[in-house]
Amino acid sequence: MDGTPVQIILLSLSESAITFYLFPHFFFSGTLSTYFLFFSFLNWSGVIFHKLIIYPYFRSPFRHLPKPPHGFWPIIGHGLIMFKRPPGAAHLKMMKETPNDGLIHFRGLFHADRLMPTTPAALADILVHKSYDWEKPSWVRTFLRQFLGDGLLISEGDEHRHQRKNIMPAFSFRHIKDLCPVFWSKSIELCEVVKADIWDKPEKVVEINHFSTQVTMDIIGLAGLGRDIGSLRNSDDELIKSYEEILEPTNEKGVYFVFHMLFPWWFMKALPWKLNERVKITSDSLKKICRDFVQEKRARMKMESEEHVDILSTMIRSNNFSDDGIVDQLLTFLAAGHETTSSALTWATHLLSINPSIQTRLRNEIHTAIPSPKALLDPNFDIASLLESLPYLNAVCNETLRIYPTIPVTSRVALRDTSINGQFVPKGTITFIVPIATNRLPQLWGDDAEEFKPERWIDAESGRATNNGGADSNYSFLTFLHGPRSCIGEKFARAEMRALIAAFCGSFEMEMANPNEIVKGGGTLTFKPLHGMKLKLKPMEWGT
Structure with missing residues (x-):
C-alpha cells in the first residue's frame, strides 16, 4: 500500500x-x-x-544488492552516516567492508533506497552515459540557490546545456593560458604579503587558509571580472568576509545543512534561527556586489575599445544572458572559482608540511626550473608551458586534489526510470557519488590509496607526469567529476593551483605550527580544515 x-x-x-x-x-x-x-x-x-x-x-529492485554489514538501525536505516565527520569517511568504510560488483545498496530514513556506485562502469553510467537521467535533489538546489542563484551549478536539463554552451568559450585552453600571468603575479603578491605578515612575529606562524581565500578571490576577480578586488591588501574586504562567513566549517552550519535535507524549505525559514537571518544578509550582500560588478563592467565596456578576456566580458558580449542571469553566474564563479583552489592550496601546504622530504624535492625542482620568480612576470614569458612541464609540481597538485577533493560528497536523484551497470533504477532513487571515498578506494588505487604519494603520478621509466596516477580508469579520480556536469573550470583551477604552489613552496619552508596537531576536515559546502591551518614558515631565498 x-x-x-x-x-x-x-x-x-x-x-x-x-x-x-x-x-x-x-x-x-x-x-x-x-x-x-x-x-x-x-x-x-x-x-x-x-x-x-x-x-x-x-x-525493492535493490533488495538483492550488497548492503553494508554495520550501521543499520530500524526506521532511520543507515541515516546516521549523514552526520558522521569527516564527510565521506563512513562511505569509504562502507565501500571497503562491502564486497560488490559496482553498486552498494543502503537504506535512508524510513528505509528509503539509497545507492552508491563504486566502480568506473557504474560511475560512467551516472556521470556520462545517462547523465541527464539524473539531477541534484531539489532540497540541495534550494539550499544552494540562496548563495549561488540559478547559475551553472544549479541549472538542470536544457537550461544547463544552454548555459554551459555559452560559458564554455571563457574556459578555453587559449583563454586560460592567457590568464597564467595573472595567476603568477598574484601568487608572488601572496608570498610578499605573507612575508610582511610574519616579519615581526617571533614564532613566524600564519593561518594560511585566510590568505588562500584572499589570493584566490583576487585571481577570480581579475580573471572573472576583469577587476582587481585587492583583498590581499585589504583584510576587511566585504566579499571575503561574506564568503568566509558562508564557507567557514562549524558544527552549527553542519546541522543547518542536514536540517535542510530533513525538513521543507518553508519550515526551515520559519524557524527562529539566527543563522537564517545571517544567511539572508550575507546572500543579499553578495548579490548586490555582483549586480554592481555587472553594471560597472557594462559601463566600462561602452567607454573602452579594448576587448577584455575575462569571463564577465565574454558573457556580456555573447548577449545570451540577462543581467540577472549574469549575476547568478557570477555568484557561482566567485564561490566555486575561488573556493576550489583555496581549499586545495590550504591542504597542499598541510601535506607538504607533514612530508618534509616531498616538500624539499618539490622546492628543488621549482628553484632549478625558475631561477628567479620575477623573471616570469615578463609578459612575453610562457608561464603556462613552464609550469605544465614540471612533473613533480604536477604530481603534488594531482595528489592533493585526489586526497582532498573540494566537494567530498554529492548526490543525484533519478528523473526517470533508468539503469546503472545493468541494474534497473526506478524514478526518484537517490544515488550518492563520493569523490573523497572513490579517490581513496584501495580497489582502484592500491593498498597505499590513503597515503600522500605524488610519485604515483610520475612514470617510473620516463620521469614524466602521468594523467591517471597509476589507476586503470579516469573514473577513479572524481574531484572534478566527469561528463556534462563536470567542473567547467577544471583547467582554470589546475593552472591556478600550479602557480600558487610553485610560488609558495619556492618562497617558504613550511611546518605545522603544532607538530602534534591532528587536522580534521569538515564543512557544509566544501571540505576545509575545521579549525583553520596554522603553519610555521621560514622565508627561503629563491634558488638556495
Missing part, C-alpha cells in the same frame, strides 16, 4: 462515508468522525508497514 498524504486522506474519507451510511451494522457504532479516525489509523498503519517492511524487503 502506498500513496501521498492527500490520497490517504481522501481514501479514509471515502471508506468512512461508505461504512457510516451504507454498512452501519457491520462495524462498531460511532460518528462519521470516529470512522474517519479509525480508517485513517488503518490506512496510515498500512502505508508505514509497506514503507518499512513490504517494499524494502520484498518489492
